[in-house]
Amino acid sequence: MITGASDGIGAAAARELAGPDVDLILVGRSADKLAKVTADTGAVGLTADFARLDDVRALAKEIADRTTSIDVLLNNAGGTFEPTPPTVDDHEPNFQINHLAPFLLTNLLHDRLAAAESGALVVNTSSIGNLIGRVDPTDLDFRRRRATQFRAYGTSKLENILFTRGIAKRWRDDGIVSAAVHPGAVASSFGRDSFVIGLLYRTPLKRLGPITPEQGAAALIDLVHRGADPDINGVYFSRHRARGPESRQAHDPELIDQLWTVSAELVGLD
Numbered sequence: 001m002i003t004g005a006s007d008g009i010g011a012a013a014a015r016e017l018a019g020p021d022v023d024l025i026l027v028g029r030s031a032d033k034l035a036k037v038t039a040d041t042g043a044v045g046l047t048a049d050f051a052r053l054d055d056v057r058a059l060a061k062e063i064a065d066r067t068t069s070i071d072v073l074l075n076n077a078g079g080t081f082e083p084t085p086p087t088v089d090d091h092e093p094n095f096q097i098n099h100l101a102p103f104l105l106t107n108l109l110h111d112r113l114a115a116a117e118s119g120a121l122v123v124n125t126s127s128i129g130n131l132i133g134r135v136d137p138t139d140l141d142f143r144r145r146r147a148t149q150f151r152a153y154g155t156s157k158l159e160n161i162l163f164t165r166g167i168a169k170r171w172r173d174d175g176i177v178s179a180a181v182h183p184g185a186v187a188s189s190f191g192r193d194s195f196v197i198g199l200l201y202r203t204p205l206k207r208l209g210p211i212t213p214e215q216g217a218a219a220l221i222d223l224v225h226r227g228a229d230p231d232i233n234g235v236y237f238s239r240h241r242a243r244g245p246e247s248r249q250a251h252d253p254e255l256i257d258q259l260w261t262v263s264a265e266l267v268g269l270d
């Protein structure tokens with residue numbers, strides 16, 4: 001199962017992974033965009049807007065109704081968003097779309113992941129941007145702190161690593177393994193609303209740096225091929241290399257637990 005599969009890295013991963021022996025579920029926000037990828041892959045396509053937590057709950061129910069187990073979940077949907085206005089659920093958008101929604105979805109699919117015969121793998125698409133993140137578990141929605149788009153984005157990508165380590169710690173005995181990955185600077189639709197990223201990624205300047213969505217997806221696909229390998233549990237990859245550059249907060253066991261507990265409270269999980 002791949003989220004953010006209607007475009008960029010997720011769509012490239014879907015096209016690469018599709019095959020007669022693979023049951024793929026693709027999730028996108030825009031039904032029109034997703035339809036092109038499902039047509040190319042023969043996959044099931046489902047839509048949800050992660051800026052609405054009720055959409056995520058309905059999505060999880062639909063997936064649970066359609067499946068008995070999930071081998072691989074790629075939590076890949078996301079992007080950079082203006083920190084205001086808040087979502088309909090009253091959260092800072094980078095926090096909700098990039099962290100809280102996949103946190104809720106993954107928790108609601110826990111039983112399907114735990115039912116995978118050879119263990120399950122959850123891959124969270126993080127970013128080198130985690131280095132500029134700063135998680136304050138008492139202010140996850142940036143109510144007291146000033147949020148710039150990059151700061152809020154980086155913080156959500158740091159939360160992806162903390163969540164990965166929360167899964168690694170809590171769900172090990174259920175046969176569920178989790179890894180996080182920075183896919184590289186990828187010339188996708190990423191940062192579509194950002195002038196700076198647009199300049200670097202979608203003008204002739206892009207020759208200086210960004211890689212293709214297929215090259216970005218290759219880092220995720222490497223992990224898919226490893227499957228529920230205990231050696232990658234809780235590991236953050238920078239493209240194909242284990243132990244990429246991380247914020248010091250990414251290793252804080254207390255913060256890993258606090259983020260999990262507060263996130264669970266915010267979405268009404270036990």
Ligand SMILES: NC(=O)c1ccc[n+]([C@@H]2O[C@H](COP(=O)([O-])OP(=O)(O)OC[C@H]3O[C@@H](n4cnc5c(N)ncnc54)[C@H](OP(=O)(O)O)[C@@H]3O)[C@@H](O)[C@H]2O)c1
Pocket residue numbers: 003004005006007008009010028029030033048049050051076077078079080097125126127128182183184185186187188189190191
């Ligand atoms: N590109 C980079 O340089 C880069 C670097 C580091 C990390 N990443 C991470 O890689 C992941 C994929 O990004 P990308 O580069 O492939 O960008 P992209 O081309 O913009 O694709 C983003 C995907 O996420 C979906 N999405 C965005 N907002 C959503 C929402 N509110 N609800 C549900 N789905 C939503 C998009 O759906 P729609 O098509 O409907 O908008 C699309 O399928 C993101 O998590 C991003 O943070 C990217």
